[in-house]
Amino acid sequence: MENNTTPQQLLIKMALMAWDTANTRFVKLANGLTDAELAAEIAPGKNTGTYLLGHLIAVSDAMLPLLDLGHPLYPQLQEPFLRNPDKTGQPMPPVTELKTYLTAVNAALAAGMQAFTPAQWLERHTAVPEAEFAAEPHRNKLNIVINRTGHLHYHLGQMALLK
Protein backbone atom coordinates (compact mmCIF):
# COMPACT_ATOMS: atom_id res chain seq x y z
CA MET A 1 0.00 0.00 0.00
CA GLU A 2 1.28 3.46 -0.85
CA ASN A 3 2.23 5.73 1.96
CA ASN A 4 -0.07 8.51 0.82
CA THR A 5 -3.20 6.42 1.41
CA THR A 6 -5.77 8.38 3.39
CA PRO A 7 -7.58 6.82 6.39
CA GLN A 8 -10.76 6.86 4.33
CA GLN A 9 -9.13 4.92 1.47
CA LEU A 10 -7.58 2.48 3.93
CA LEU A 11 -10.89 1.80 5.70
CA ILE A 12 -12.67 1.21 2.40
CA LYS A 13 -9.89 -1.10 1.27
CA MET A 14 -10.27 -3.13 4.49
CA ALA A 15 -14.00 -3.66 3.93
CA LEU A 16 -13.40 -4.65 0.30
CA MET A 17 -10.63 -7.06 1.30
CA ALA A 18 -13.04 -8.75 3.72
CA TRP A 19 -15.60 -9.13 0.94
CA ASP A 20 -13.00 -10.51 -1.46
CA THR A 21 -11.73 -13.02 1.10
CA ALA A 22 -15.22 -14.36 1.80
CA ASN A 23 -16.24 -14.37 -1.84
CA THR A 24 -13.07 -16.10 -3.02
CA ARG A 25 -13.62 -18.76 -0.38
CA PHE A 26 -17.24 -19.17 -1.50
CA VAL A 27 -16.30 -19.56 -5.19
CA LYS A 28 -13.63 -22.11 -4.32
CA LEU A 29 -15.99 -24.10 -2.11
CA ALA A 30 -18.85 -24.00 -4.64
CA ASN A 31 -16.67 -25.08 -7.55
CA GLY A 32 -15.12 -27.81 -5.42
CA LEU A 33 -18.45 -29.44 -4.63
CA THR A 34 -19.99 -31.95 -7.04
CA ASP A 35 -23.64 -31.84 -8.10
CA ALA A 36 -24.34 -34.78 -5.77
CA GLU A 37 -22.63 -33.08 -2.82
CA LEU A 38 -24.58 -29.87 -3.46
CA ALA A 39 -27.85 -31.79 -3.72
CA ALA A 40 -27.47 -32.94 -0.11
CA GLU A 41 -28.94 -31.11 2.87
CA ILE A 42 -26.42 -29.19 5.01
CA ALA A 43 -28.03 -30.90 8.03
CA PRO A 44 -31.07 -33.21 8.25
CA GLY A 45 -34.20 -31.31 7.22
CA LYS A 46 -32.32 -28.08 6.42
CA ASN A 47 -31.48 -26.30 3.16
CA THR A 48 -29.69 -28.12 0.35
CA GLY A 49 -26.33 -26.95 -0.89
CA THR A 50 -27.89 -26.25 -4.29
CA TYR A 51 -30.43 -23.90 -2.72
CA LEU A 52 -27.73 -22.05 -0.79
CA LEU A 53 -25.59 -21.78 -3.92
CA GLY A 54 -28.50 -20.27 -5.86
CA HIS A 55 -29.44 -18.07 -2.90
CA LEU A 56 -25.95 -16.59 -2.60
CA ILE A 57 -25.72 -15.97 -6.36
CA ALA A 58 -29.14 -14.27 -6.31
CA VAL A 59 -28.12 -12.08 -3.35
CA SER A 60 -24.87 -11.07 -5.09
CA ASP A 61 -26.78 -10.42 -8.33
CA ALA A 62 -29.18 -8.18 -6.40
CA MET A 63 -26.20 -6.11 -5.23
CA LEU A 64 -25.86 -4.74 -8.79
CA PRO A 65 -28.99 -2.54 -8.63
CA LEU A 66 -28.37 -1.68 -4.93
CA LEU A 67 -24.93 -0.35 -5.90
CA ASP A 68 -26.44 1.40 -8.95
CA LEU A 69 -24.46 -0.85 -11.29
CA GLY A 70 -27.40 -1.92 -13.44
CA HIS A 71 -30.04 -4.61 -13.48
CA PRO A 72 -29.54 -8.11 -12.05
CA LEU A 73 -28.08 -10.42 -14.69
CA TYR A 74 -30.32 -13.34 -13.70
CA PRO A 75 -33.65 -12.04 -12.36
CA GLN A 76 -35.06 -15.55 -12.83
CA LEU A 77 -33.11 -16.58 -9.70
CA GLN A 78 -35.21 -14.37 -7.46
CA GLU A 79 -38.32 -16.54 -7.46
CA PRO A 80 -36.66 -19.87 -6.53
CA PHE A 81 -33.81 -18.55 -4.38
CA LEU A 82 -34.98 -15.30 -2.75
CA ARG A 83 -38.77 -15.20 -2.63
CA ASN A 84 -39.27 -18.88 -1.79
CA PRO A 85 -37.61 -21.29 0.62
CA ASP A 86 -36.01 -24.53 -0.49
CA LYS A 87 -38.10 -27.58 -1.38
CA THR A 88 -41.19 -25.69 -2.53
CA GLY A 89 -41.07 -27.16 -6.01
CA GLN A 90 -39.67 -24.05 -7.71
CA PRO A 91 -37.86 -24.92 -10.93
CA MET A 92 -34.10 -24.44 -10.48
CA PRO A 93 -31.39 -24.19 -13.14
CA PRO A 94 -28.88 -27.07 -13.26
CA VAL A 95 -25.87 -26.68 -10.96
CA THR A 96 -23.43 -26.34 -13.87
CA GLU A 97 -25.48 -23.38 -15.09
CA LEU A 98 -25.58 -21.83 -11.60
CA LYS A 99 -21.80 -22.01 -11.47
CA THR A 100 -21.48 -20.05 -14.73
CA TYR A 101 -23.91 -17.45 -13.32
CA LEU A 102 -21.70 -17.14 -10.26
CA THR A 103 -18.68 -16.31 -12.40
CA ALA A 104 -20.61 -13.76 -14.44
CA VAL A 105 -22.17 -12.02 -11.43
CA ASN A 106 -18.80 -11.76 -9.70
CA ALA A 107 -17.21 -10.33 -12.84
CA ALA A 108 -19.93 -7.69 -13.14
CA LEU A 109 -19.68 -6.80 -9.45
CA ALA A 110 -15.89 -6.61 -9.49
CA ALA A 111 -15.85 -4.41 -12.60
CA GLY A 112 -18.35 -1.97 -11.08
CA MET A 113 -16.90 -1.97 -7.60
CA GLN A 114 -13.32 -1.31 -8.61
CA ALA A 115 -14.38 1.85 -10.44
CA PHE A 116 -15.94 3.47 -7.35
CA THR A 117 -14.13 6.42 -5.80
CA PRO A 118 -14.01 6.68 -1.98
CA ALA A 119 -16.69 9.37 -2.18
CA GLN A 120 -18.95 7.12 -4.26
CA TRP A 121 -18.67 4.30 -1.73
CA LEU A 122 -20.17 6.68 0.84
CA GLU A 123 -23.11 7.62 -1.38
CA ARG A 124 -26.50 6.17 -0.49
CA HIS A 125 -27.43 2.80 -1.86
CA THR A 126 -30.49 2.75 -4.09
CA ALA A 127 -32.89 1.21 -1.56
CA VAL A 128 -32.62 4.05 0.95
CA PRO A 129 -34.61 7.25 0.27
CA GLU A 130 -32.63 10.52 0.16
CA ALA A 131 -34.51 11.97 3.12
CA GLU A 132 -33.59 9.01 5.34
CA PHE A 133 -30.02 8.96 4.12
CA ALA A 134 -29.42 12.50 5.37
CA ALA A 135 -30.00 11.27 8.93
CA GLU A 136 -28.45 7.82 8.43
CA PRO A 137 -25.34 8.25 6.28
CA HIS A 138 -24.12 4.77 7.20
CA ARG A 139 -26.71 3.38 4.78
CA ASN A 140 -24.29 3.80 1.91
CA LYS A 141 -22.97 1.56 -0.86
CA LEU A 142 -20.06 0.24 1.18
CA ASN A 143 -22.45 -0.84 3.91
CA ILE A 144 -24.18 -3.10 1.39
CA VAL A 145 -20.85 -4.82 0.83
CA ILE A 146 -20.18 -5.07 4.58
CA ASN A 147 -23.60 -6.60 5.26
CA ARG A 148 -23.39 -8.99 2.33
CA THR A 149 -19.97 -10.13 3.55
CA GLY A 150 -21.58 -11.20 6.82
CA HIS A 151 -24.42 -12.92 4.99
CA LEU A 152 -21.92 -14.77 2.80
CA HIS A 153 -19.91 -15.99 5.81
CA TYR A 154 -23.12 -17.17 7.50
CA HIS A 155 -24.05 -19.48 4.65
CA LEU A 156 -20.43 -20.36 3.89
CA GLY A 157 -20.20 -21.93 7.34
CA GLN A 158 -23.23 -24.02 6.45
CA MET A 159 -22.06 -25.04 2.96
CA ALA A 160 -18.70 -26.11 4.42
CA LEU A 161 -20.61 -28.90 6.19
CA LEU A 162 -21.24 -30.55 2.82
CA LYS A 163 -17.60 -31.59 2.44
Add this chain to the structure above:
Amino acid sequence: MENNTTPQQLLIKMALMAWDTANTRFVKLANGLTDAELAAEIAPGKNTGTYLLGHLIAVSDAMLPLLDLGHPLYPQLQEPFLRNPDKTGQPMPPVTELKTYLTAVNAALAAGMQAFTPAQWLERHTAVPEAEFAAEPHRNKLNIVINRTGHLHYHLGQMALLK
Protein backbone atom coordinates in the same frame (compact mmCIF):
# COMPACT_ATOMS: atom_id res chain seq x y z
CA MET B 1 -25.66 10.56 13.59
CA GLU B 2 -24.33 14.09 13.85
CA ASN B 3 -23.74 15.99 10.67
CA ASN B 4 -20.15 16.79 11.53
CA THR B 5 -19.13 13.12 11.42
CA THR B 6 -16.03 12.65 9.30
CA PRO B 7 -15.83 9.89 6.65
CA GLN B 8 -13.26 8.15 8.86
CA GLN B 9 -15.60 8.16 11.87
CA LEU B 10 -18.49 6.98 9.71
CA LEU B 11 -16.51 4.08 8.23
CA ILE B 12 -15.35 2.95 11.67
CA LYS B 13 -18.90 3.16 12.97
CA MET B 14 -20.09 0.95 10.10
CA ALA B 15 -17.56 -1.77 10.92
CA LEU B 16 -18.47 -1.62 14.62
CA MET B 17 -22.20 -1.77 13.83
CA ALA B 18 -21.59 -4.94 11.80
CA TRP B 19 -19.73 -6.49 14.74
CA ASP B 20 -22.48 -5.50 17.16
CA THR B 21 -25.20 -6.92 14.93
CA ALA B 22 -23.44 -10.28 14.61
CA ASN B 23 -22.48 -10.44 18.27
CA THR B 24 -25.96 -9.51 19.52
CA ARG B 25 -27.39 -12.23 17.31
CA PHE B 26 -24.87 -14.73 18.67
CA VAL B 27 -25.63 -13.89 22.31
CA LYS B 28 -29.35 -14.19 21.69
CA LEU B 29 -28.96 -17.52 19.90
CA ALA B 30 -26.57 -18.94 22.54
CA ASN B 31 -28.76 -17.93 25.45
CA GLY B 32 -31.84 -19.28 23.68
CA LEU B 33 -30.40 -22.78 23.28
CA THR B 34 -30.72 -25.29 26.11
CA ASP B 35 -27.83 -27.43 27.34
CA ALA B 36 -29.32 -30.41 25.48
CA GLU B 37 -29.67 -28.45 22.24
CA LEU B 38 -26.08 -27.21 22.51
CA ALA B 39 -24.80 -30.73 23.22
CA ALA B 40 -26.04 -31.85 19.79
CA GLU B 41 -23.91 -31.85 16.64
CA ILE B 42 -24.70 -29.09 14.13
CA ALA B 43 -24.74 -31.84 11.48
CA PRO B 44 -23.94 -35.56 11.75
CA GLY B 45 -20.27 -36.04 12.67
CA LYS B 46 -19.57 -32.28 12.88
CA ASN B 47 -18.87 -29.94 15.82
CA THR B 48 -21.26 -29.76 18.75
CA GLY B 49 -23.01 -26.52 19.64
CA THR B 50 -21.17 -26.53 22.99
CA TYR B 51 -17.81 -26.64 21.24
CA LEU B 52 -18.76 -23.78 18.93
CA LEU B 53 -20.05 -21.75 21.87
CA GLY B 54 -16.75 -22.22 23.72
CA HIS B 55 -14.77 -21.60 20.52
CA LEU B 56 -16.49 -18.28 19.83
CA ILE B 57 -16.06 -17.12 23.45
CA ALA B 58 -12.37 -18.07 23.34
CA VAL B 59 -11.89 -16.19 20.05
CA SER B 60 -13.60 -13.09 21.46
CA ASP B 61 -11.56 -13.38 24.66
CA ALA B 62 -8.39 -13.52 22.55
CA MET B 63 -9.39 -10.20 20.96
CA LEU B 64 -8.57 -8.46 24.25
CA PRO B 65 -4.77 -8.85 23.93
CA LEU B 66 -4.89 -8.32 20.14
CA LEU B 67 -6.59 -4.97 20.72
CA ASP B 68 -4.15 -4.21 23.56
CA LEU B 69 -6.98 -4.28 26.09
CA GLY B 70 -5.32 -6.67 28.52
CA HIS B 71 -5.05 -10.40 29.08
CA PRO B 72 -7.77 -12.89 28.16
CA LEU B 73 -10.24 -13.31 31.02
CA TYR B 74 -10.47 -17.09 30.58
CA PRO B 75 -7.17 -18.46 29.23
CA GLN B 76 -8.33 -21.93 30.28
CA LEU B 77 -10.66 -21.88 27.22
CA GLN B 78 -7.74 -21.90 24.80
CA GLU B 79 -6.80 -25.55 25.27
CA PRO B 80 -10.25 -27.10 24.75
CA PHE B 81 -11.68 -24.57 22.28
CA LEU B 82 -8.77 -23.10 20.28
CA ARG B 83 -5.84 -25.51 20.34
CA ASN B 84 -7.89 -28.70 20.04
CA PRO B 85 -10.84 -29.80 17.93
CA ASP B 86 -14.10 -31.02 19.40
CA LYS B 87 -14.44 -34.54 20.82
CA THR B 88 -10.81 -34.97 21.83
CA GLY B 89 -11.65 -35.49 25.49
CA GLN B 90 -10.62 -32.02 26.64
CA PRO B 91 -12.41 -31.04 29.87
CA MET B 92 -14.97 -28.31 29.16
CA PRO B 93 -16.70 -25.99 31.62
CA PRO B 94 -20.47 -26.51 32.02
CA VAL B 95 -22.63 -24.58 29.53
CA THR B 96 -24.11 -22.34 32.24
CA GLU B 97 -20.58 -21.27 33.12
CA LEU B 98 -19.68 -20.68 29.47
CA LYS B 99 -22.67 -18.38 29.18
CA THR B 100 -21.47 -16.24 32.10
CA TYR B 101 -18.02 -16.08 30.45
CA LEU B 102 -19.66 -14.85 27.27
CA THR B 103 -21.31 -11.97 29.11
CA ALA B 104 -18.08 -11.01 30.87
CA VAL B 105 -15.94 -11.15 27.71
CA ASN B 106 -18.43 -9.02 25.79
CA ALA B 107 -18.54 -6.47 28.60
CA ALA B 108 -14.74 -6.20 28.67
CA LEU B 109 -14.56 -5.90 24.88
CA ALA B 110 -17.31 -3.30 24.69
CA ALA B 111 -15.76 -1.18 27.45
CA GLY B 112 -12.37 -1.19 25.74
CA MET B 113 -13.66 -0.74 22.22
CA GLN B 114 -15.90 2.20 22.94
CA ALA B 115 -12.94 4.15 24.36
CA PHE B 116 -10.88 3.91 21.14
CA THR B 117 -10.45 7.08 19.11
CA PRO B 118 -10.57 6.81 15.29
CA ALA B 119 -6.77 7.12 15.23
CA GLN B 120 -6.41 4.28 17.73
CA TRP B 121 -8.57 1.99 15.62
CA LEU B 122 -6.04 2.43 12.82
CA GLU B 123 -3.07 1.55 15.03
CA ARG B 124 -1.46 -1.84 14.54
CA HIS B 125 -2.87 -4.79 16.43
CA THR B 126 -0.44 -6.49 18.79
CA ALA B 127 0.25 -9.56 16.63
CA VAL B 128 1.77 -7.60 13.73
CA PRO B 129 5.38 -6.39 14.05
CA GLU B 130 5.97 -2.65 13.58
CA ALA B 131 8.18 -3.19 10.54
CA GLU B 132 5.45 -5.14 8.73
CA PHE B 133 2.76 -2.69 9.76
CA ALA B 134 4.53 0.17 7.99
CA ALA B 135 3.99 -1.64 4.67
CA GLU B 136 0.61 -3.16 5.58
CA PRO B 137 -1.37 -0.51 7.47
CA HIS B 138 -4.61 -2.46 7.01
CA ARG B 139 -3.41 -4.85 9.73
CA ASN B 140 -4.81 -2.55 12.38
CA LYS B 141 -7.12 -2.98 15.36
CA LEU B 142 -10.29 -2.37 13.38
CA ASN B 143 -9.33 -5.12 10.97
CA ILE B 144 -9.33 -7.57 13.88
CA VAL B 145 -12.95 -6.62 14.50
CA ILE B 146 -13.81 -6.93 10.79
CA ASN B 147 -12.24 -10.38 10.52
CA ARG B 148 -13.79 -11.62 13.74
CA THR B 149 -17.20 -10.43 12.52
CA GLY B 150 -16.83 -12.75 9.52
CA HIS B 151 -15.69 -15.61 11.73
CA LEU B 152 -18.67 -15.06 14.03
CA HIS B 153 -21.14 -15.10 11.12
CA TYR B 154 -19.57 -18.30 9.79
CA HIS B 155 -20.20 -20.24 12.99
CA LEU B 156 -23.48 -18.45 13.68
CA GLY B 157 -24.86 -19.96 10.48
CA GLN B 158 -23.86 -23.36 11.81
CA MET B 159 -25.22 -22.87 15.34
CA ALA B 160 -28.54 -21.70 13.87
CA LEU B 161 -28.98 -25.28 12.62
CA LEU B 162 -29.40 -26.46 16.23
CA LYS B 163 -32.80 -24.83 16.58
